[in-house]
Amino acid sequence: MNRISFYLTRTSAIVVIAIAVLVLLGWQQDIVFLKRILPEMPAMNPMTAIAFIFCGSSLLLSQQKGYKLLIAKILALLVILIAVLRILAVSGLYDAGIDRLLFTEQVQTTLYNGTANAMVPHAAAGFLLAGISLLLLLSGHIVASQWFALPVNGLGVLSVIGYTYHLSSNYLITSFTPMAFHGGICFMLFSMALLLAKSRRGFVAEITNMHAGGKAARLLLPALVIIPTILGYYVLTGVLRERFSVVVWVALFVCAVIFMFGVLVWVTAYIINRSETKRLDEKRIAEEQRRQLVEYKFKQSQERYYTLMNSVDGIVWEADAQTLVFTFVSEQAERMLGYPVERWIKEPGFWAEHIFEEDRTWAVNYCAQSTAEGKSHQFEYRMIAADGRILWLRDIVAVIMEDGKAARLSGIMVDITEQKQMEKELMEKELSQQKLITEITILAQEKERNELGLELHDNINQLLSVVKLYLGVAKTEKTFNEEIIERSYLHLEEAMQDIRKLSHTLVAPSLGHDGLKEALEDLVESVQEPNKLMVQLFVDQDYNALQVDKNKELMLYRIVQEQLNNILKYAKATEVTIRLQQQDDNLILFIRDNGVGFDIQQQGNGIGLKNINSRVNFYSGKMQLASAPGKGCTLEVSIPN
Numbered sequence: 001m002n003r004i005s006f007y008l009t010r011t012s013a014i015v016v017i018a019i020a021v022l023v024l025l026g027w028q029q030d031i032v033f034l035k036r037i038l039p040e041m042p043a044m045n046p047m048t049a050i051a052f053i054f055c056g057s058s059l060l061l062s063q064q065k066g067y068k069l070l071i072a073k074i075l076a077l078l079v080i081l082i083a084v085l086r087i088l089a090v091s092g093l094y095d096a097g098i099d100r101l102l103f104t105e106q107v108q109t110t111l112y113n114g115t116a117n118a119m120v121p122h123a124a125a126g127f128l129l130a131g132i133s134l135l136l137l138l139s140g141h142i143v144a145s146q147w148f149a150l151p152v153n154g155l156g157v158l159s160v161i162g163y164t165y166h167l168s169s170n171y172l173i174t175s176f177t178p179m180a181f182h183g184g185i186c187f188m189l190f191s192m193a194l195l196l197a198k199s200r201r202g203f204v205a206e207i208t209n210m211h212a213g214g215k216a217a218r219l220l221l222p223a224l225v226i227i228p229t230i231l232g233y234y235v236l237t238g239v240l241r242e243r244f245s246v247v248v249w250v251a252l253f254v255c256a257v258i259f260m261f262g263v264l265v266w267v268t269a270y271i272i273n274r275s276e277t278k279r280l281d282e283k284r285i286a287e288e289q290r291r292q293l294v295e296y297k298f299k300q301s302q303e304r305y306y307t308l309m310n311s312v313d314g315i316v317w318e319a320d321a322q323t324l325v326f327t328f329v330s331e332q333a334e335r336m337l338g339y340p341v342e343r344w345i346k347e348p349g350f351w352a353e354h355i356f357e358e359d360r361t362w363a364v365n366y367c368a369q370s371t372a373e374g375k376s377h378q379f380e381y382r383m384i385a386a387d388g389r390i391l392w393l394r395d396i397v398a399v400i401m402e403d404g405k406a407a408r409l410s411g412i413m414v415d416i417t418e419q420k421q422m423e424k425e426l427m428e429k430e431l432s433q434q435k436l437i438t439e440i441t442i443l444a445q446e447k448e449r450n451e452l453g454l455e456l457h458d459n460i461n462q463l464l465s466v467v468k469l470y471l472g473v474a475k476t477e478k479t480f481n482e483e484i485i486e487r488s489y490l491h492l493e494e495a496m497q498d499i500r501k502l503s504h505t506l507v508a509p510s511l512g513h514d515g516l517k518e519a520l521e522d523l524v525e526s527v528q529e530p531n532k533l534m535v536q537l538f539v540d541q542d543y544n545a546l547q548v549d550k551n552k553e554l555m556l557y558r559i560v561q562e563q564l565n566n567i568l569k570y571a572k573a574t575e576v577t578i579r580l581q582q583q584d585d586n587l588i589l590f591i592r593d594n595g596v597g598f599d600i601q602q603q604g605n606g607i608g609l610k611n612i613n614s615r616v617n618f619y620s621g622k623m624q625l626a627s628a629p630g631k632g633c634t635l636e637v638s639i640p641n
Contacts, residue, residue, distance in 0.1 A: 005199040005208055010060065012193035016186045017056035020049040023182065027103045035110075037181050041163070042112040044180035045119045046102035047082060051127050052186050054079045058134050059193055073138050080131035086124035123179050126155045126187050133194050142201040145194065153191035159184025161229055165236055215275065220268060227260045315413040321371050321399065321406035323348065324364075336415055338386030356382035356390055367397065371406050374399055380416065392420040433617070516553040517543060520560060520578070527564055535564075538579040546582055548641060555615050556580070556589055556637075562612055563591050563635055571595025571633060582641065589637040597627045612637070 023044045026034025036043040054075045061072035082098055089095040099119040100107055110117040133148035159179040179187075199208040207218060315337075316330040329344040337354075344350050352364050359381040370377040378396040385391055397411040517539045524535045540546075560578060567573050573595030581588050609625065612635070616623045621639030 005196040009193045009196045012189040012196075013056040013059045016052050016190050016193075017060075019182050019186055020052035020056070023049040024102075027106060030106070041181050042120075042178060043110055043117050044183050045099050045117055045123075046107065047086075047099045048119050048123055048127075048180070048183060050102070051079050051082050052183075052190070054082075055127075055130055055134065055190055058138075059190070059197065062134075062138055062197060069138065073135065076131050076134035076138065079127050079134065083124045083126075083128035083131060086119045087121070087128065090121045090124065120179050122155055122159075123183060123187075126152050130187075130190060130194070137194065137197055142198045143203070145198075146202045146204055149191045149194035152187055152194070155179075156184045156187030156189075156191060157225070160188065161232075164229070164233065215272065220264065223260075223264045227264070228257065231257060231260070314415070317344075317411055317413065319409045319411075321409050324351070324368065324371075324409070326351065327408075333413075336385075336413075337383060337391065354384050356384060358382075367395075370397070371399055371409060374401055374406050391415055392417045515544060516548070516557060516580075519557055520580070523557070523561060523564070524578070527568070531568055532574075533568070533576060534574060535576045535578065538577070538581075540581045543580065543582070546587075546641065548587065552587070552619060552639060552641070555619065555639075556587070559589060559612050559615060559637060560591065566609075567593050567595060567633075570598075573632065583638075585640060586638045587641045590634075591636075592632065592634045594632045597629050597631045597633055599629060600625060600627055 022034050024046060025031070027046050027049075032039060058072040058075035058079070061068050061075075064072070085094075085096045085098040089098070099117075107117045129148050129152045133145045133152065136142075136145035136148060160181070162178060163181050163184065195204050196208070199205060207221070313332070315333045316328075317326055317333075318328040319326045325348050326344045329341050331341060333344060334340055339350075339354070347353075352360060355363055363379060363381040366379055367377070376398045378394060380392060380394045382390050383393055392415070394414045394416045395411055396414070397409055399406050400408040400410060402408075520537055520539070524537050527533060528535045564576070567576060571593050573593035576591070576593045579588075579590040581590075613623050616637055616639060619639045621637060623638075624636045625633070626636075627633035
């Protein structure tokens with residue numbers, strides 16, 4: 001309805017402007033039809049046409065903003081000014097000749113009942129009211145604007161009806177100069193445009209709304225105008241032709257009005273009742289459809305809920321918080337434990353009775369205590385399945401409170417048997433791994449002790465025995481024997497070097513000051529000179545910037561030391577390549593020799609290799625060994641940095 005009102009407003013304003021422009025064209029070209037419609041009718045004054053153009057233009061600009069809205073207000077003020085000047089002239093106070101500014105000679109020579117053409121007083125009053133209504137509309141005073149537009153509409157209706165009766169009776173009122181016929185039309189259209197410009201507000205909103213009252217008003221308004229006009233026309237015709245007396249015609253008019261309005265009321269009531277019945281039927285159908293839709297969605301929701309509950313990999317359940325009796329259990333319970341769902345619900349003590357005996361007391365007490373405290377909780381316990389299996393369950397419980405008390409429990413039981421088995425296997429594997437590491441450590445220690453004992457017995461002990469023998473000889477001799485003392489000194493110095501070498505092998509190097517690179521260089525130098533072994537060491541140039549943990553560096557040093565010891569003892573190699581580098585997030589140690597090699601399947605489980613492997617596993621690293629008889633050996637170690 002608001003869109004219709006908007007289009008009616010714009011259309012009426014445009015029609016008013018078009019009529020006024022045609023009137024000015026009629027004065028310019030002296031076209032009688034455009035000026036007065038019929039020769040017997042008065043012509044519209046040119047200034048009246050200008051005022052209508054101002055009115056229509058101002059109304060068209062009323063929806064704009066900025067300078068266009070300012071122009072609309074100026075046009076409304078010009079309309080008021082024209083009206084005031086003409087009213088002053090009619091009252092004899094001041095005649096500015098406002099209605100003679102345009103086409104002056106033609107206006108003075110155009111007569112009606114012997115009087116020159118002029119803007120009639122009621123037209124001036126209509127423009128004054130229309131201008132004020134426009135200003136109020138542009139200022140946002142909608143209700144006041146509509147009240148000022150009403151009398152404008154009355155002037156237009158009075159003029160058009162007067163012309164209808166005047167022409168039909170050929171009756172001339174010589175003492176009264178009527179408004180131009182198209183002027184009355186323009187006032188009717190413009191006043192209607194003013195009333196509909198803001199139809200959502202003011203008393204016009206009661207007519208334009210979509211409620212039953214608005215519909216009734218829109219049905220009655222045309223009849224209120226048309227029926228009395230037609231009846232008045234026939235009554236006036238009868239009076240003028242003197243068929244009956246005036247009293248009879250008035251009585252007939254009143255009866256006709258009563259009858260026609262009675263019919264109109266009945267028709268309106270019938271239409272409204274039909275409309276209301278249709279609306280109620282549509283409302284009832286809509287409510288029924290809505291109810292069916294809600295029921296359908298509820299049913300779908302329930303089906304989805306139960307489908308979801310039964311598809312979850314766990315037992316979804318609900319229980320009374322006070323008695324711990326189940327009120328709902330998903331079908332997964334039967335698939336998981338083998339008991340029918342009905343037993344869970346009908347047997348009050350079913351849950352507690354089927355908990356594993358060692359877990360029963362504490363599990364039931366823990367659940368009851370947490371529920372009494374209103375705390376959601378979860379706990380793990382064992383249940384006995386129908387086939388005798390013992391399953392581990394994790395029960396996740398939500399406590400639903402009502403009025404500050406625990407009312408219901410809602411939860412899910414998840415089968416964690418496989419997880420528990422994996423944890424047990426992992427623990428056993430860790431114990432086995434720890435046992436292996438301990439055994440390897442003990443074996444490594446025994447190996448080191450044996451090597452130390454052999455070194456002390458074979459080398460140092462023999463040297464010291466020789467020194468002891470020499471010193472015994474020197475002690476028995478009465479003279480000083482310089483040769484024996486010299487030999488004893490050399491054997492002691494050799495023994496000290498062997499002890500220093502042995503301690504250097506056993507004691508970990510200090511990596512805090514020199515770093516791993518320098519320690520490896522010292523190790524290589526100490527190995528290759530006395531053993532005639534060519535050792536090439538390659539370390540990344542940026543290794544010192546990697547900030548490797550000192551314990552990891554010590555582990556890498558021990559691996560290099562262990563592998564070089566194996567090469568010296570068993571490989572009979574002449575060349576060894578050692579490479580240490582960073583690759584992605586791992587440290588890579590690569591050791592390769594050109595020795596005799598060995599069969600990994602038969603000799604790959606020595607104490608030395610086990611020791612290296614245990615060190616690598618301790619830091620979650622990987623060890624790869626490649627060797628074959630006559631093809632040397634390659635050891636690659638990777639640990640995360």
